Amino acid sequence: MIKKFKPALAAAAVSLAMLSQVSVAAEEQFFPLIDYRVGPYGSNGQAFYGGFIDYLNYVNLKEKGVNGVQMTYEECETEYNNAKGVECYERLKGKAAKSAGPIHTMSTGISYALIDKSAQDKLPLAMMGYGRTDAVDGSVFPYAFPLVTTYQMQASAIIKFIKDKNAGNLAGKKIVYLYHDSAYGKEAIIAMEAEAALNKFTLVQIPVAHPGNEQGAQWLKIRQEKPDFVVFWGWGVMNQTALKSAQKVGFPRDKMIGSWWTGSEEDVVPAGEAAKGYMAATWNVSGKQVPVIADIETVVYGANKGNLQDKAKIGTVLYNRGVSAAVLSVEAIRKAQEKYGKGKAMNGEQVRWALENLNITDARLKALGATDLLPEIKTSCDNHEGSGKVKIQQWDGAKWVPVSGWIEGNKALIHPLFQASAKQYAKEKGITPRDCSKEK
Amino acid sequence: MNFFFEVLIGGLLSGVMYALVALGFVLIYKASGVFNFAQGAMVYLAALSVVGCVEKGAPLWLAIILAFVIMTLFGIATEKFVLRKLVNQPPITLFMATIGLAFFIEGLAPLVFGSEPRALELGIVDEPIPYILDNWNMVISKFDLVAAGVASVLVAALALFFQYTRIGRALRAVADDHQAALSIGIPLQNIWAIVWGVAGFVALVAGMMWGARNGVQFALTFTALKALPVLILGGFTSVPGAIVGGLIIGASEKLAEIYIPPVMQDMFGGNFGGIEGWFPYVLALLFLLVRPEGLFGERHIDRV
Numbered sequence: 001m002i003k004k005f006k007p008a009l010a011a012a013a014v015s016l017a018m019l020s021q022v023s024v025a026a027e028e029q030f031f032p033l034i035d036y037r038v039g040p041y042g043s044n045g046q047a048f049y050g051g052f053i054d055y056l057n058y059v060n061l062k063e064k065g066v067n068g069v070q071m072t073y074e075e076c077e078t079e080y081n082n083a084k085g086v087e088c089y090e091r092l093k094g095k096a097a098k099s100a101g102p103i104h105t106m107s108t109g110i111s112y113a114l115i116d117k118s119a120q121d122k123l124p125l126a127m128m129g130y131g132r133t134d135a136v137d138g139s140v141f142p143y144a145f146p147l148v149t150t151y152q153m154q155a156s157a158i159i160k161f162i163k164d165k166n167a168g169n170l171a172g173k174k175i176v177y178l179y180h181d182s183a184y185g186k187e188a189i190i191a192m193e194a195e196a197a198l199n200k201f202t203l204v205q206i207p208v209a210h211p212g213n214e215q216g217a218q219w220l221k222i223r224q225e226k227p228d229f230v231v232f233w234g235w236g237v238m239n240q241t242a243l244k245s246a247q248k249v250g251f252p253r254d255k256m257i258g259s260w261w262t263g264s265e266e267d268v269v270p271a272g273e274a275a276k277g278y279m280a281a282t283w284n285v286s287g288k289q290v291p292v293i294a295d296i297e298t299v300v301y302g303a304n305k306g307n308l309q310d311k312a313k314i315g316t317v318l319y320n321r322g323v324s325a326a327v328l329s330v331e332a333i334r335k336a337q338e339k340y341g342k343g344k345a346m347n348g349e350q351v352r353w354a355l356e357n358l359n360i361t362d363a364r365l366k367a368l369g370a371t372d373l374l375p376e377i378k379t380s381c382d383n384h385e386g387s388g389k390v391k392i393q394q395w396d397g398a399k400w401v402p403v404s405g406w407i408e409g410n411k412a413l414i415h416p417l418f419q420a421s422a423k424q425y426a427k428e429k430g431i432t433p434r435d436c437s438k439e440k
Numbered sequence: 441m442n443f444f445f446e447v448l449i450g451g452l453l454s455g456v457m458y459a460l461v462a463l464g465f466v467l468i469y470k471a472s473g474v475f476n477f478a479q480g481a482m483v484y485l486a487a488l489s490v491v492g493c494v495e496k497g498a499p500l501w502l503a504i505i506l507a508f509v510i511m512t513l514f515g516i517a518t519e520k521f522v523l524r525k526l527v528n529q530p531p532i533t534l535f536m537a538t539i540g541l542a543f544f545i546e547g548l549a550p551l552v553f554g555s556e557p558r559a560l561e562l563g564i565v566d567e568p569i570p571y572i573l574d575n576w577n578m579v580i581s582k583f584d585l586v587a588a589g590v591a592s593v594l595v596a597a598l599a600l601f602f603q604y605t606r607i608g609r610a611l612r613a614v615a616d617d618h619q620a621a622l623s624i625g626i627p628l629q630n631i632w633a634i635v636w637g638v639a640g641f642v643a644l645v646a647g648m649m650w651g652a653r654n655g656v657q658f659a660l661t662f663t664a665l666k667a668l669p670v671l672i673l674g675g676f677t678s679v680p681g682a683i684v685g686g687l688i689i690g691a692s693e694k695l696a697e698i699y700i701p702p703v704m705q706d707m708f709g710g711n712f713g714g715i716e717g718w719f720p721y722v723l724a725l726l727f728l729l730v731r732p733e734g735l736f737g738e739r740h741i742d743r744v
Contacts, residue, residue, distance in 0.1 A: 038547070040658040043556040181714035209717025211662045213654050216450045217697035217716065223579065224443055237659030240557065244653060248566050248581045250573075270557040270655020274566070310554075 029066065029333055029345050031056065031073040031101035032092035032123075034110065039079035041236060043266055044318055048106055049075070050308040051322025057305050058296045059330055066333050067342040071101075078110060085110030086117075093121055099345035102126035102145065102329045102355060108184050119143040123348040124355055128325050129154075129260055129283055133187060136415065137422035138356060138384040139433035143348075145355050145384045147328060148283045148377060149409070151184075151259065152191035152417060153388040155231065156409030158257050158281055159195040161392050162229050171200040176222055178242065179233035181207035188233055188259070194413050212238025219245040232258040239267040247274035254279065257392065264317040268395045276397040281390040284324040284374045286400045288315040292369035293323060317400060324374040331360055331368075356381055356439070375406045381436035383415075446578045447694050453584035455670075455690020456591045457653070460646040462667040462674065462682040463594065464639045469676045470602065471611040471635035472523070474534040480664025481545035482640060486511050487647030487656045491560055492553030500562075504648070511640030519633040527628060528618055546661060557657035566653065587649050591683065594645060598679045611635055615677070669724035675737025684735055689720045
């Protein structure tokens with residue numbers, strides 16, 4: 001009798017086994033990608049989100065996901081427009097209710113628009129190098145994470161770099177702060193003023209009206225001021241115009257140091273020779289010498305699953321930044337699984353906890369093949385930034401070359417500014433801050 | 441005083457760059473009475489066509505010719521598919537059509553040639569002229585002087601074209617009244633195709649100068665923002681007006697950017713820089729109150 005049914009039983013057993021495999025494979029970690037690939041800043045988004053998606057696919061191909069959980073995503077195009085960003089968020093949040101990786105909008109405006117909504121919906125919002133910087137204080141902003149570093153800490157790190165170049169003394173020096181006349185450009189002023197008071201240098205602030213494609217007057221003023229350095233907070237066409245204008249008035253480019261929004265290939269290539277020698281801060285290095293970048297090209301593009309049509313973007317500053325953002329996001333999923341269950345998809349609340357308890361050491365970065373791609377990161381309830389370090393890189397006419405190690409901004413000077421601002425925000429919004437000593 | 445003149449001359453030369461863009465608006469307005477919202481996008485398309493052809497292996501001279509062909513074909517296509525059906529429609533309808541055209545170009549151009557910002561090398565270095573720098577301690581850029589020369593030649597050629605050629609006179613007749621022009625046998629379709637082609641050529645020149653200066657990228661579409669106050673000042677129908685308007689706007693915004701903020705800071709505290717974004721518009725608005733048709737615009741008198 002048993003003999004008669006043996007093939008049927010075997011078939012049933014195989015089917016069951018397959019079904020169980022299907023159910024395991026069905027476990028998916030969803031990433032709502034509120035991104036931009038077209039419009040005025042489309043090329044920036046193409047490289048960043050290309051790198052981000054390539055890394056998710058890399059984890060799926062190389063490790064078969066995080067403990068078997070496959071990384072999935074859905075993109076929604078914002079064109080770097082705040083209203084469209086909110087629309088995308090509303091469209092994707094339903095799908096993100098069960099499992100959600102951190103949201104990366106690559107836009108300060110969209111981040112500001114989502115900061116309250118994401119907290120209400122319990123979806124973590126990552127703002128790596130942009131967005132609301134006082135969200136460093138996680139007691140007031142539990143769901144917002146200005147990870148790695150902020151505008152103010154970056155400005156402080158740039159001043160530290162300049163100080164080191166001047167034998168540790170900036171007294172009597174003159175530094176021009178040339179900035180995009182917008183919320184973004186004004187963010188670092190408070191840090192620059194604090195540094196000027198501390199280090200006794202003269203700070204000259206020169207704003208540039210949007211879009212910044214005309215800076216003749218500003219650079220004539222800079223020529224008249226004869227500064228020792230220009231710290232530069234530009235965006236889009238303002239970057240190339242500044243470099244060209246500096247050339248026009250004969251200001252040396254190796255005395256100009258920009259923020260990380262001014263330090264990608266897209267910012268310097270259009271300026272041609274005028275960009276040679278120019279320096280900019282960055283929280284991720286460029287190039288394919290980083291093992292994981294080279295491996296992505298082999299594994300993901302080898303399997304014909306690469307996200308970029310233009311492979312030349314692999315290894316650029318913004319591509320590597322997208323990869324580093326994805327590395328942190330996937331590490332957060334891994335961390336969340338350690339606490340809430342391996343092999344399961346994590347929801348927004350669980351990922352939020354993980355983002356607040358990241359501890360990515362150099363040893364871990366090495367294991368990920370991301371040595372020196374980004375600095376060590378250790379977050380906590382009262383420090384959603386986790387690092388505050390940048391490198392200074394210099395454009396040699398063909399590529400960005402790091403000219404410093406990781407430099408940390410003056411935390412003792414800058415972080416109290418965040419706390420004061422967050423406290424004010426909590427007061428205005430009627431938020432009772434969490435007690436970070438009770439958070440684990 | 442030296443610094444004042446340095447700012448003034450720098451402003452005048454910047455104004456020439458604004459005038460280059462404004463010229464394209466004037467051409468279309470003269471021929472069709474329409475404010476062409478797509479002029480900034482055309483500047484972008486023209487510059488992108490040049491770098492796109494260079495990237496595909498064409499030498500610069502050939503890329504410029506190919507870009508001119510692209511802009512001419514674009515002009516003909518605009519007449520055939522957009523404007524032809526809108527003859528005798530109110531100007532606002534034609535204006536709305538150009539808004540649609542702008543969005544179309546802004547989407548299509550990067551799709552064809554890519555959206556990455558790129559350099560455009562014309563072989564003119566944007567550096568100060570050493571002789572002037574050494575003897576007068578003033579920064580005057582070689583590139584800006586070349587741009588001024590190009591703009592002067594372009595204005596002279598266009599002024600002569602409108603004033604003394606048969607097509608030029610036909611263009612002006614069409615601008616006055618489409619129907620009347622048609623009734624006396626002026627081929628409206630050909631005229632519009634020609635004027636859009638010429639506007640495409642002007643966009644090509646402007647796109648190359650602006651592209652060489654700041655890189656070829658989407659922000660070239662913003663150059664139109666600087667052309668608007670120039671047009672209000674110079675008049676929508678005057679080619680020389682575009683140049684004079686450009687010079688006034690360029691010089692005044694630079695002088696304002698340098699000299700007004702310190703006064704405001706002394707009076708109110710805070711930081712008042714970055715005013716050149718709005719100053720030209722305020723100036724143009726004030727000018728509108730005194731002379732609504734602009735410096736060289738045609739005074740429009742209707743019989744009641």
